[in-house]
Amino acid sequence: MTTSENADLETHESVGTAASPPPEVVVLSPWEKFWISVAVVLGFVGLVFGLLFLIKRNLPTPRSTSVIKLQVALRGAAAAKSFQKDLNKIAERVEGSSPRWYKFILTETISSLHRHKDSCISTSLLVDVKDNEDSWNDYFKKISLEERSKFDEETLSNLEGIKRKKVYSTKTDGSKNEYIVLTILVAADGTLDFPQVIRSSAELEAALAKLNSTPETDLRGVHVLWAPQDEDDILSKERMQKDYPYLNLLSV
Template identity: 45%
Template sequence: MKALRKPAMVAVLLGLLLMSDPNLALAASGGRVGGSSFSSRSSSSSSSSRSYSVPRTPGSRPGFSYSAPYYAPSPFGFGGGGGGFYMGPAFGFGVGAGSSFFLILTGFAAFVLVSGFLSDRSEGSVLTATEKTSVLKLQVGLLGMGRTLQRDLNRIAETADTSTPDGLGYVLTETTLALLRHPDYCISGYSSVALKRGIEDAEKRFNQLSIEERGKFDEETLVNVNNIRKQSSTSRSANGFRNEYIVITILVAAEGVHKLPAINGSGDLKEALQKLGSIPSNKIMAVEVLWTPQNETDTLSERELLEDYPLLRPL
């Protein structure tokens, strides 16, 4: 009996706790809509990568070429036109005065340095600018009175074709417009931007952010990702004596360099939403919009808001 006394007391206390606040016993709903085209972009990028071919000479085997050394008159030979020995058509050396040989070496070294510098400039500035991918995150906290935003997001998730770039552009544009139309409900915000050099790094970062946000839901009750759909009726009743909030998170991966302002006021939030909504569809690699609560009868308390979304800053 003594061994069972403590577990029994714990069970009774837990039951009383759940009875006093029934919202704690039920799952918090979350919505998710979007998709990605990382795999198709990666394959097209690899297929369009630069290739180099070795020039063939008549009679040579395919894929293999060489140039044999030959003799030619050297301007630096003995006796004003003596014979010189060249290793190929690109450069050579002759048996001549020491100063002439030094000039050839100096010229060759300068050529190598200039070529390397130009190569570094082209690879480092032009190519990397086009290869960079921006992973952007914008998070907005709203008053629970903004139920119309929940309806807008539910409608977008139910109707969007999330398997195409145009469909992802539609999701992004409609979400940003819904928030821009209801600025009075927005009370806090947060933004971040990560620049990644390769598609794989961008995909990894995007997935990390998505998993982090999805882990804050007890259940995803409305999902439309890459046209894979799921809907559940699980919900919990709102308590009229508790503060209610809504949190919407927008994740975007896009080709090129994109920036978002730090969110310190309503003006910054408006600018960030406009920049996200204006990203061309052909630059979008991935979009996800996540929001909680998804069901209009659910509630997000102030304690949950502060614990799960500590980076949000008041506007």
Template identity: 35%
Template sequence: MLKRISRSCRPLLAIALALILALAPVSAVWARSGGRIGGGSFRSPTFSAPRSVGPRSAPVYPSYGGGFGFPLVVPFFWGGGGGLLTLLLLIGAGSFLVRSLRSAVSEDGDEGVADPPVTLAQVKVGLLASARQLQKDMNALALEADTQSPEGLSQLLQEVTLGLMRYSDYWAYGHAQAEKLPLSRAESLFYQASLQERSKFSAETLSNRNNQIQQVPQAVLKRAAAGIPDIGEYLVVTLLVAYRGNLGTLPVVKSAADLRQCLLQLASIPAERIVAIEVLWTPQLEGDTLSAEALLTEYPEMRLL
């Protein structure tokens, strides 16, 4: 009997839910607008076979009685004369060639490695909602940033970190972590972290991924923003950065000074070392902000500064 009643009530519950969503205030619907800027690829040619190098000329050694260059060693060795000197020359030449080959394969120790190390860094900043201009800056950056080239990604990283430091007076919460992993694991963990952050948005209202811009129509945004009361308290900006090698351990964020040091370290990553970047911020919609309860629920790892 109860099963029959519950089945008959399902359509009524569905209608009631639809009415609740339709009549809900716009602020509830748009409470988690989010933005995203990113680019890069873990399939970059940087991680393929070692880069080719031009032909290297053989080392030339001084002649001691005949011939020139390296061939002079053979007559001396087989002729019985200067045996010890010839052996030393052979050892020296072999050592020189080994060092040359190693430097050709890798200048930083990672090129040509089948599964090179990649560092995944994550920095989160919670700001007071009064930092309104930051939302506008992030929106403008999303529309203008070059997210397809290493140079563009480096500039994006520097502009975001610089923008955050300009609003350091509004910092309220922070978090940072970094982990060095093989490339094969780093790729999946990077995109898992990105999806986890994006899942906190009710709607991704602006994104620029590899120069592919997607944006909710401005008319919709204006209609939504018109009814949003200014009751929020916080903004959150998340930086996900994957880069080759290790540029130092990020400090545990316990103060604004620690958070600043983390941002400075990210900003110093050379363009040629950057693998991929994701910059996510919420709320993206101007006037839309997070409550303290929402921030503590969705970002429990962040510490009060």
């Protein structure tokens, strides 16, 4: 090979691209690794809480239910007999268990009580708020059972639209009713605001008006109980004080 050929080969020699230097390895200090881990954990926790907040916001708000027990004592044979007749007529007319009939029972009972307001001598009021369906229902039934257990015998009951009559052993000594105690049990949606104690006839009227203003759609249950149920039976002052110890005398 001639010198010129060697020169040509040298002139046309391929020259490759220079290789890139290896990337610089970043070495994190222990503290940097720690804070990065903290940031990742906090970000994950924030995401979880954000999702929980959105889920909770879209869930329906649990309904609270107020359970009210209002008791009123009336004095006088004539008033007791008249009031008993009204309550028996109301119970006979009820045909079912629904908000419509709950409203009917409540309104008619309060109307009759208003007509006999001059005979009202004492009262008691208990209000409790429950946060779920089972708790208010169980509590409502418990109170109703407690009140019914005070009766010697039920001559007429109309609970859940079922009518039952029983034969009552009448008194033979010619005595008449001395007192009658009415118990109104109401379960209604929401938190109802009532005074802790009813001290006067005016406060009783206000409480009855508030109770009667409860919308039909909010009523979950209504029971009306009274003792004695038979016009020939007696509820003496001693028996009333024993069975209904929380009654407070009303001022004029």
